[in-house]
Amino acid sequence: MTLFSHHPNDPAGSADPAGSVGSVGSADPAGAVGYGEHPPRMGFFTDTSVCIGCKACEVACKEWNAVPADALDLTGMSYDNTGGLGADNWRHVAFIEQRRPLGSARTGVSHDDVDVLALAEQGSGTPPEQAPMTPTSPPTDRPPQPDGRTELRWLMASDVCKHCTEAACLDVCPTGSLFRTEFGTVVVQEDICNGCGYCIPACPYGVIDQRKDDGRAWKCTMCYDRLGAGMEPACAKACPTDSIQYGPLDELRERADARLATLHDAGVDDARLYGRDPTDGVGGDGAFFLLLDEPETYGLPPDPIVTTRDLPSMWRRVGLAAGALAAAAVAAFVTTRRSR
């Protein structure tokens, strides 16, 4: 089965599955590239406030996608021995140790009006707005720690390809190997990629990467081969605490907004969403995050911009410059001739 077999019936029948610069700003990236009837845009919402750093996402991803093992390097970066996203790591869990207050639940709150048995009937699917307390609200009465330090905070966050609305990697791909799927995600086709490497500097997040021994570009496919079969991506499936949530992007955004509001209400002022805003420099991410600190803390660019955004104006400038050069050359020629 080829990847294309998952494509919906396309009324045009010959739509170029690859996106183009022309799709910039679309809320429906799949529709914008010509899919007619297509499923809703699917995405990841990674809520780092409940990530326990088990790395099950990394392993599940490698198992499902047959991603090769990476180097056996002890990095010394806390428990992160993966280092970052790359051709051989499509999920990466960052570990950040901070001498900052632990995000703690406020205790001493009365739960007498909470019917736990009724809640239990919901199984594991407590909607965030019904969760009476949050995992990360700071207590008001912080007890002293043995050494007089402030409490520690250990941030963990699973990073992944952002599946940008405006995906520069896809814009620059000359072969059509990178394409926009009917789910609105961005996928590299390993049998088409010729290893030109244009996509690598184009990614504003440094996600896509060339594999050393074969030269082709690799990255998260959001388990494209699972989505078509109605299965969630391997990482989301493996995540024990639902830190990685998969679903229609609209729903995820709602869920994330509610979660953020809960955290803010509880006084976790640092909590923020990253990549959720459709008006940001990449038109919003298909995989976005709830962070507890500045993006830079997690190794994420604070204000990513699709690297092909300025291409049209750049080309205009190039045209002008070329025209000017040509004019200058002509002028020089003419001048030279005259001076003879």
Added chain:
Amino acid sequence: MAECHPVGFQWVMEAKARGATIIHVDPRFTRTSAMADLHVPLRAGSDIVFLGAIVNHVLSQDKYFRDYVVAYTNAASIVSDDYRDPEDLDGLFSGFDAENRQYDFHTWQYEGREVQAAAAQRDMEYEDRAVRTAGRGEAHGSGGARSGTARTDPTLQHPRCVFQILKRHFQRYTPEMVEQSCGVPPELFARVCDELTRNSGRDRTSAFCYAVGWTQHTVGVQYIRTAAILQALLGNIGRPGGGILALRGHASIQGSTDIPTLFNLLPGYIPMPYAHPDQDLAAFLAAEGTEKGYWANIGAYTTSLLRSWWGDAATADNDYCFDYLPRLTGSHSTYDTVQRQLAGECVGYFLLGENPAVGSGNAKMQRLGMANLDWLVVRDLTMIESATWWQNGPEIETGEMTTADLKTEVFFLPAAAHTEKNGSFTNTQRMLQWHHEAVKPPGEARSDLWFMYHLGRRIRAKLAGSTDDRDRPILDLTWSYPTEGAIEEPSAEAVLAEINGSDADGNPLSSYEQLKDDGSTRCGCWIYCGVRADGVNQAARRKPGREQSWVAPEWGWAWPANRRILYNRAAADPDGRPWSERKALVWWDADEQKWTGHDVPDFPPTKAPDYRPDDDARGPQALSGTDPFIMQDDGKAWLFVPAGLTDGPLPTHYEPQDSPFDNPLYGQQRNPAREVLPLRHPANRMQPSGSEPGAGVFPYVATTYRLTEHHTAGGMSRSLPYLAELQPEFFCEVSPELAAERGLEQLGWATIVSARGVIEARVLVTDRLTPLTVAGRTMHQIGLPYHWGPTGYSTGDAANELTSMSLDPNTHIQESKALACDIRAGRRPRGPARLALLHEYQRRAGITAETGTEI
């Protein structure tokens, strides 16, 4: 828990999302701490001080759940006049026999009635009980009348009632002592007390989760006992959201104690018989069973087991082949077995899914023992160190062993993984979940079931026709399981059916209540009876939670009788009404005259709350309608343990075997009953402690642990590239302060030394390890994940080269969670120089064969 049980931790996160407060008490700041509301770092090995001080707080501040305590615990029971507390004897209980380092526990009994334990060491009073029951001659010892009723004082005022003994025993466990001994500031400690007590009572319950951080100590059982006392005082047992949850070390370790791989247990926690003169089945049952409660039915459970094993050969005339069971003559724990290997008494050894050359206490002793065997069979997924020590073990490098000179013949047999065979897992909740073979095992890999069945089949074939009596137990075994496929894999379902049991007509049983002591029933494990009720594999049920009640009784099957919460009669008050609507689980329906509720009631279904037994009642009938702990001889939760424990009826703080500190509470430094003396060996030297000369050579405290990324001794993870790369090397974790003190550099090397070994590790400097102020001085702790050895993709020294064989006397488990050591910058010496450094340390500390082995 997030570190070692990330999948189970999802439920902690779920509870947290619903408002639960999570408190994490651990020397290190771990992935669990990162999710907790409160992290309490404390000195490894000081937990009884910490927990004992909470007990003291609960008692002295009247924070206990009085109605629950009076009705459901033994708080009111009056203890023998002969009992003496560590308060009186400077850290010892009455009855200590210094010569044999054992307790005579008779003085711990109730006044007026001698009870038997429902678990643990039940043979302690064999002679009294067997002799007395058999009506033969005079009873030995001073034990009181066996039958009758113990005196109680429901006002809890009698000076010898358990409640008052408890108060007195724990009075010196104060917040100041916690600060001095654990390094926990009083304000932080007060916060823990407050959170816990505020969240316990009629309307609220708290749960304790622990793992081997509690069990791997010379006082490990007493750590857990302290938690049990707390939970009983707070009314947190038998109720939803309460309990003490043992997070086991492997999948189905619960299953391997239920249907045990332990030397001293038969299936369903029936004790393995010890050797006693003239012991027949009746004497055994009389001695090991209880008078009241369900253990009085031990005869039905044992007879059904014997009938299951020996089938038609087991008859009333031959005591149902009771004499076929081997008899114990002492401890045959894994560590005692190593001693016997070294002594040349144990010449053959099977290792099934265990890697002692890396994972057991004092790994060197394990290898020395194996090197003295004639043959060794290792069944595992990969070539683990226990199969390769003769080739690449540390002793080869130091020159202590030469491969060519080793006499042990080592057989490696590849084992099938759980995905390659049918069977069940039993988790810590006592829930059996069936798993199906997804793929055939590769190559010659076979399941353990296949191995055991065919090994037995071949041995039986070799013995066929033997007239030697000693071969009868093997030849008479019921050993006919249907097999499937080309490899003749035995049917795991058939084994489950045997475990479930059958009636005289061969029909599957549905409850242990059906078991008889007349030989008419067969059952391979009485607590599992019903797992195949109606001939259906109940453990294979997978009805999603959303399609059933919140108790989810149709997901898998939990022993006993599919009860999800044990002793749940305690979820209702003495009159049978829920303590609160919020915490309703099981209650008495007066109209229907029966117990009902969300869970299967753990109580005789029609025994009314106002039922009171006749004086001559026995067994379950002898317990009243308000005795929820139906396995206990008195139906109560034991705050004070009158029988069953070898090292005392109450938890008492003793320092770890090797500790940089004196015991701040008593003159008695270490657990006097710990097992250390029989394990003396040049490779198992102990260290001076506290203020003893030479103790300063080992100034730091180390603790071993696991990381999420690896599996115990590494056999299932270091061989897998995807896992090995996540934690690719052995490292130690130290605080910035210790790094500065010892010149350790991030990612540099450190050499760590104890009296047993010298290892090296890469250094991870982290704030997650914090110095503590203990006994007025700064104390540093070193974190040592213990996954590594010389084989696999990810290699390194084994932390267990440092640990000792010094054991908890109840469980025979090693103390690897707290030990004193030294750390220095740089790599360890190679070759014989490694031993020279060890010997230099031993010399500097003045270590002899006797060091640390005092009472």
